Amino acid sequence: MLNIIHTLTDFVSSKKGMWITVGVWLAFTIILAALAPSARDYEVSRLKSFPDDTQSVVAQQKLDHYFKNNDGIPAILVFQAKEGKLQIEDFARAVTEITEKNIQGLEQVIPIDKLPPQALQSFLSKDGTTALLPMNFDASLDTGDIRDSIDQMYKVIKANTDLEMEVTGPAGISVDTKNLFSRADIVLILATVGIILLLLVVIYRSPALALIPLLAAGIVYEVVNQILGLIGKAGIPMGSQSLSIMSILLFAALIDYSLFVFSRYREELKSYESKYEAMQHAMRGVGLPVLFSGGTVLAAMLVLFFTNYGDSHNFAPLFSTTMVVVMIASVTLVPALFAIFGRKAFWPLIPKVGDSHVKVNSIWSKVGHFIVRKPVISVTVIGVFLLLSASNIINTHYEFDTLKSFPKDMPSRVGYEILEEKFEPGDLAPTTVLVEAKSIIGENEQKQLSNLLANQKHVANVRLQNISDDEKAVSYSLTFDASPYSVEAMDALEVMMNQSSTILRDANVEGKLYFTGETATSVDDRSVNNRDLKVVITLETLLIFSLLIFLTKSIKMPIYMMGTILISYVAALGLGMFLTKLLFGIDTINNRVPMYAFVFLVALGVDYNIMLVSRFMEERKHRPIRKAVEIAVSHTGGVISSAGLILAATFAVLTTQPIELLFVFGFIVAVGILMDTFLIRGILLPGLIVLLEKDKKTVIEKQ
Numbered sequence: 249m250l251n252i253i254h255t256l257t258d259f260v261s262s263k264k265g266m267w268i269t270v271g272v273w274l275a276f277t278i279i280l281a282a283l284a285p286s287a288r289d290y291e292v293s294r295l296k297s298f299p300d301d302t303q304s305v306v307a308q309q310k311l312d313h314y315f316k317n318n319d320g321i322p323a324i325l326v327f328q329a330k331e332g333k334l335q336i337e338d339f340a341r342a343v344t345e346i347t348e349k350n351i352q353g354l355e356q357v358i359p360i361d362k363l364p365p366q367a368l369q370s371f372l373s374k375d376g377t378t379a380l381l382p383m384n385f386d387a388s389l390d391t392g393d394i395r396d397s398i399d400q401m402y403k404v405i406k407a408n409t410d411l412e413m414e415v416t417g418p419a420g421i422s423v424d425t426k427n428l429f430s431r432a433d434i435v436l437i438l439a440t441v442g443i444i445l446l447l448l449v450v451i452y453r454s455p456a457l458a459l460i461p462l463l464a465a466g467i468v469y470e471v472v473n474q475i476l477g478l479i480g481k482a483g484i485p486m487g488s489q490s491l492s493i494m495s496i497l498l499f500a501a502l503i504d505y506s507l508f509v510f511s512r513y514r515e516e517l518k519s520y521e522s523k524y525e526a527m528q529h530a531m532r533g534v535g536l537p538v539l540f541s542g543g544t545v546l547a548a549m550l551v552l553f554f555t556n557y558g559d560s561h562n563f564a565p566l567f568s569t570t571m572v573v574v575m576i577a578s579v580t581l582v583p584a585l586f587a588i589f590g591r592k593a594f595w596p597l598i599p600k601v602g603d604s605h606v607k608v609n610s611i612w613s614k615v616g617h618f619i620v621r622k623p624v625i626s627v628t629v630i631g632v633f634l635l636l637s638a639s640n641i642i643n644t645h646y647e648f649d650t651l652k653s654f655p656k657d658m659p660s661r662v663g664y665e666i667l668e669e670k671f672e673p674g675d676l677a678p679t680t681v682l683v684e685a686k687s688i689i690g691e692n693e694q695k696q697l698s699n700l701l702a703n704q705k706h707v708a709n710v711r712l713q714n715i716s717d718d719e720k721a722v723s724y725s726l727t728f729d730a731s732p733y734s735v736e737a738m739d740a741l742e743v744m745m746n747q748s749s750t751i752l753r754d755a756n757v758e759g760k761l762y763f764t765g766e767t768a769t770s771v772d773d774r775s776v777n778n779r780d781l782k783v784v785i786t787l788e789t790l791l792i793f794s795l796l797i798f799l800t801k802s803i804k805m806p807i808y809m810m811g812t813i814l815i816s817y818v819a820a821l822g823l824g825m826f827l828t829k830l831l832f833g834i835d836t837i838n839n840r841v842p843m844y845a846f847v848f849l850v851a852l853g854v855d856y857n858i859m860l861v862s863r864f865m866e867e868r869k870h871r872p873i874r875k876a877v878e879i880a881v882s883h884t885g886g887v888i889s890s891a892g893l894i895l896a897a898t899f900a901v902l903t904t905q906p907i908e909l910l911f912v913f914g915f916i917v918a919v920g921i922l923m924d925t926f927l928i929r930g931i932l933l934p935g936l937i938v939l940l941e942k943d944k945k946t947v948i949e950k951q
């Protein structure tokens with residue numbers, strides 16, 4: 249394998265090969281741009297969250313089977329008077345105006361003007377200021393069509409009534425999510441490019457050096473976008489969240505690997521007059537580590553194929569495709585572009601043959617010298633800091649209300665919070681309980697089931713909802729006395745699920761209980777996510793550990809590398825949550841943040857360890873352990889610390905996003921990358937190598 253990589257990198261670094269390489273990439277980019285669709289053409293804001301055999305999914309399918317009117321995408325219209333109480337006549341007229349416009353896809357609108365006064369009260373808040381109207385959109389509509397229909401409703405209400413209206417529920421949330429991501433993506437790309445350009449110029453003080461990696465990233469982004477377009481055309485949906493994080497991953501990884509190439513190239517230009525020869529030697533030094541670094545990230549992304557949650561599973565094909573293209577570009581396009589520019593890429597600080605490789609008084613030279621002299625102190629201080637940071641993980645609290653992650657002025661969140669304030673918490677999203685029996689469920693059994701369900705913990709009330717034609721299926725509307733998204737409601741429902749056979753037995757009913765609704769979905773969300781987290785941690789750790797064994801030809805070294813990264817991950821979560829609460833007042837996180845953070849922190853954190861250890865192994869062939877560690881730290885310190893700063897800043901760009909999930913995820917990953925860069929790779933791992941590795945006798949004798 250090493251010979252194949254060397255042959256490839258020697259060619260792309262040659263005078264003729266560099267032009268051929270760049271030409272092939274440009275031709276490929278132009279062909280794809282002309283013939284392939286964009287990934288955005290297949291973008292969707294809603295993905296199927298769970299597998300078909302998940303409890304809430306099965307329950308909904310059963311409910312749809314017995315009671316046909318459950319089809320469609322639910323929406324809730326929230327009406328308020330601009331001042332004072334809401335008049336029922338105004339509410340009824342508003343509903344009539346919407347109904348008479350024959351808005352596309354709108355179905356099952358309750359005829360408010362034909363309901364008796366007593367029935368109308370269930371749609372009004374106790375203080376008489378707010379009314380809600382549940383309705384459904386045709387399930388075949390895509391998010392864009394629903395957005396057009398909702399926009400039309402807003403226009404109708406504004407033109408024909410004096411009421412204020414907000415649209416919430418799954419339909420409103422879906423539309424707002426799509427709108428958020430469509431606006432946020434432009435900000436994300438511009439902010440990413442801007443922060444990378446700024447940091448490269450500030451750190452390396454070379455305009456060309458800042459532009460070359462971004463030029464490569466632009467070409468790779470276009471190629472990835474069109475390839476993903478072909479994948480989307482083949483039937484794989486492009487999730488909005490997936491595409492946003494994909495762009496960050498692409499820029500972060502490619503800039504990282506570009507800096508590894510550039511740093512070694514600059515070093516070799518001080519030894520070789522020919523820019524082509526210098527690049528060939530540079531790639532012989534970093535080509536394999538760069539590929540292995542990309543391979544660890546690719547392995548982490550492939551593991552996501554084994555997840556069950558819709559968004560997480562959707563990451564797998566998008567991120568894996570991205571990393572394959574990034575890896576190929578890192579050993580072909582990037583060195584070819586640097587070879588074309590040669591020494592000019594480093595202007596005004598142009599490296600010359602004979603220049604010193606690393607200044608003895610540089611920061612990382614001093615750090616490396618201190619570590620080999622005081623390894624116990626180095627490891628102890630960093631170890632204590634990591635343990636203290638990790639201890640805060642016990643204070644982590646999770647949020648299962650997706651809307652709380654959105655901006656406060658988003659219409660669907662505004663509507664939801666109005667309902668939350670004006671109606672009972674449990675009324676926002678009642679749980680539907682379906683009883684499927686093997687024989688007719690009589691009135692006595694129906695009442696007994698209702699009483700048994702009502703006596704469960706945190707249940708406020710239970711109402712009979714529907715009875716099937718054969719009277720073997722009955723549905724109840726169950727309302728909790730707490731928010732349907734609260735942990736208390738979820739725990740109470742999970743207990744009911746586990747005790748469903750007991751409930752049926754006590755009611756003398758032979759059959760099955762099914763639960764659907766927002767609380768049931770949250771229970772499944774928690775269960776599926778917990779399962780996915782265990783699978784991802786186990787498989788990613790084993791897979792990357794195996795790759796490290798192959799790279800280092802050792803068992804001990806991968807243990808140091810993986811052990812420190814895993815400790816760093818837990819510490820990053822603990823410290824990240826402490827800082828998000830301290831700085832931003834966020835005291836809960838989405839339950840998917842730990843898994844997303846693990847995937848990226850472990851995969852990207854190992855990158856820096858690979859670069860350090862690869863240089864250490866290279867130096868160890870000729871030098872004792874302590875000297876090899878000191879040289880590895882001093883030679884890789886500058887590029888890894890700058891790469892870490894840029895990578896952390898790139899993920900920190902996610903804090904510009906209006907979605908709290910992405911905000912917290914980006915912030916925690918940025919914190920974790922900085923810890924990996926300066927503490928794990930910079931001090932802890934080198935210190936452990938000095939303490940635990942032993943010199944071979946032959947090396948000692950030579951000294």
